[in-house]
Amino acid sequence: MAGKKAPRSSIQHFLNTGTTETPEWNRLGFAVSSGEINYNTETEETADITMDNKVTDITGYNRNFPIEGVVLPGDPVFEFVDDLRINMRVLDDLRTDLVNVWAYKTPTVTVTEDEPPVEVKTWPAERVPVNVGIDSIGGEGASSAKIKYTLYDAGPPVIGTFNPETKVFTAAGG
Numbered sequence: 260m261a262g263k264k265a266p267r268s269s270i271q272h273f274l275n276t277g278t279t280e281t282p283e284w285n286r287l288g289f290a291v292s293s294g295e296i297n298y299n300t301e302t303e304e305t306a307d308i309t310m311d312n313k314v315t316d317i318t319g320y321n322r323n324f325p326i327e328g329v330v331l332p333g334d335p336v337f338e339f340v341d342d343l344r345i346n347m348r349v350l351d352d353l354r355t356d357l358v359n360v361w362a363y364k365t366p367t368v369t370v371t372e373d374e375p376p377v378e379v380k381t382w383p384a385e386r387v388p389v390n391v392g393i394d395s396i397g398g399e400g401a402s403s404a405k406i407k408y409t410l411y412d413a414g415p416p417v418i419g420t421f422n423p424e425t426k427v428f429t430a431a432g433g
Contacts, residue, residue, distance in 0.1 A: 276336060323412070358385070359384060385417060
């Protein structure tokens with residue numbers, strides 16, 4: 260028997276709006292109407308003279324995460340992205356980290372030795388460096404202003420776990 264369908268809200272995203280030294284993980288998604296991670300599979304086709312059909316090998320991925328949301332002053336993620344836009348940042352000034360949390364998976368549960376004991380849940384996650392590309396701001400008349408931007412992977416993801424309450428990422432094996 261198949262499991263139940265996972266809601267979109269069970270794929271969570273947290274953007275570092277602080278610094279590398281002092282990360283501030285804020286939930287990405289408030290007033291965001293659309294966002295999905297595109298893997299953009301890179302392939303290579305091969306065939307030799309003994310074959311009637313080509314073989315397609317997966318050689319890599321070129322992930323990106325386009326976001327479309329409402330201009331939402333006061334939201335830490337919007338304020339962070341809007342600052343990048345206003346100041347027309349480039350290169351390393353557009354780099355931050357993203358944590359993708361797979362909250363549709365079974366969490367790891369630990370119990371603290373506090374009195375009373377507290378149950379702590381962490382979910383499978385990945386932390387990936389990203390570049391923030393500003394696409395547009397504005398929109399149609401008589402509607403909320405929109406902002407569109409894309410997060411581009413800027414390195415390999417680190418697999419681990421994330422606690423959305425404490426906003427702590429722990430690398431696997433660490």
